[in-house]
Amino acid sequence: MNRQLLAFAARATIPVMMGYLPLGAAFGLLMAAADYGPLWVVLMSVIIYAGSGQILGVSLLAAGASVGQTALLTLVLNFRQVVYGLSMLDKFRGMGWRKPYMIFALTDETYALLTGATVPPGVDEHDFFFAVAALNHGYWILGSLLGSLMGALVGSIPQGVEFAMTALFLVIAVSQWKGTRDHVPALLGLGVTVVSRMIFGAKNSMLLGALAILVVVLALRRQSQRGEVQI
Amino acid sequence: MSHSVHSLLLIAAMAAVTFFTRALPFLLFDHGKEPPQIVLRLSRTLPSAIMAMLVVYCLRELTFAAPGGWVPALTACLLVVALQWWKNNDLLSILGGTACYMALLHWFG
Numbered sequence: 001m002n003r004q005l006l007a008f009a010a011r012a013t014i015p016v017m018m019g020y021l022p023l024g025a026a027f028g029l030l031m032a033a034a035d036y037g038p039l040w041v042v043l044m045s046v047i048i049y050a051g052s053g054q055i056l057g058v059s060l061l062a063a064g065a066s067v068g069q070t071a072l073l074t075l076v077l078n079f080r081q082v083v084y085g086l087s088m089l090d091k092f093r094g095m096g097w098r099k100p101y102m103i104f105a106l107t108d109e110t111y112a113l114l115t116g117a118t119v120p121p122g123v124d125e126h127d128f129f130f131a132v133a134a135l136n137h138g139y140w141i142l143g144s145l146l147g148s149l150m151g152a153l154v155g156s157i158p159q160g161v162e163f164a165m166t167a168l169f170l171v172i173a174v175s176q177w178k179g180t181r182d183h184v185p186a187l188l189g190l191g192v193t194v195v196s197r198m199i200f201g202a203k204n205s206m207l208l209g210a211l212a213i214l215v216v217v218l219a220l221r222r223q224s225q226r227g228e229v230q231i
Numbered sequence: 232m233s234h235s236v237h238s239l240l241l242i243a244a245m246a247a248v249t250f251f252t253r254a255l256p257f258l259l260f261d262h263g264k265e266p267p268q269i270v271l272r273l274s275r276t277l278p279s280a281i282m283a284m285l286v287v288y289c290l291r292e293l294t295f296a297a298p299g300g301w302v303p304a305l306t307a308c309l310l311v312v313a314l315q316w317w318k319n320n321d322l323l324s325i326l327g328g329t330a331c332y333m334a335l336l337h338w339f340g
Binding site: 040089104184 | 246261266270272280282312316328329333337
């Protein structure tokens with residue numbers, strides 16, 4: 001892995017870093033409040049690596065939930081990630097020993113970056129993907145460790161930095177919009193999720209409802225949009 | 232069972248289930264066989280639908296009772312879209328939008 005590749009990957013992952021450091025720190029702080037030290041925090045960030053999943057995990061640990069309960073809630077919360085893999089089947093093909101890691105590290109944000117990323121010329125695509133995934137994982141571990149260590153000492157994370165995550169998703173949505181003439185999926189995603197938010201409230205279940213409807217509608221939609229550009 | 236062992240079991244369960252949900256599409260459709268048409272069609276259209284879904288999800292905490300509950304986020308979103316539309320520079324759009332959001336939060340806070 002050469003220096004040029006790392007520079008490209010570091011630049012591409014800056015928005016994720018700005019999101020993962022404060023979010024990871026928030027997770028570390030919550031764990032500290034539940035009396036779980038840095039070793040626990042790092043263990044979870046290394047082997048689970050899921051933002052909302054780990055934050056849910058804090059309350060499950062603190063409440064001493066059963067293994068079955070924990071597995072079921074994690075499954076429901078993470079179910080949207082099943083569909084991420086579909087658009088990565090081709091991208092990850094031929095990645096050899098790095099492929100299991102790529103699948104493991106396929107978070108919302110890494111998925112978003114890999115979907116939208118243009119690989120710089122002269123850089124091997126698979127090396128670039130791997131560097132992006134590993135850097136994001138590193139930011140997450142580092143953020144959670146910092147949150148855990150500093151605990152109450154630092155007090156608060158600068159307010160509003162987490163908007164970088166929203167901006168990242170928006171930037172990719174705009175690029176996707178410009179890359180296709182078929183705007184139905186994006187508009188449908190927007191509309192269905194707004195309605196789902198109004199029905200389910202600001203909880204994770206809003207994603208499940210929206211996702212189920214989107215998969216069914218898009219699967220049943222008639223094919224052959226002429227002039228469609230592959231994205 | 233000691234508290235630590237139970238905690239380790241819960242963490243192992245979370246790790247296993249999270250990896251399982253991420254690996255499922257690869258287990259089902261990655262053995263050289265061409266996935267069915269319906270799966271191919273979904274993989275072409277779902278990403279834009281999901282990206283829009285994630286944007287709305289990020290904005291799920293907006294409230295409309297007072298301007299402070301929605302003006303900062305929606306203004307910053309408009310700026311991001313405008314910057315990305317005209318300048319096509321990911322980093323500029325994200326940094327510009329985030330700075331705008333932080334400033335407006337401060338202003339309304």
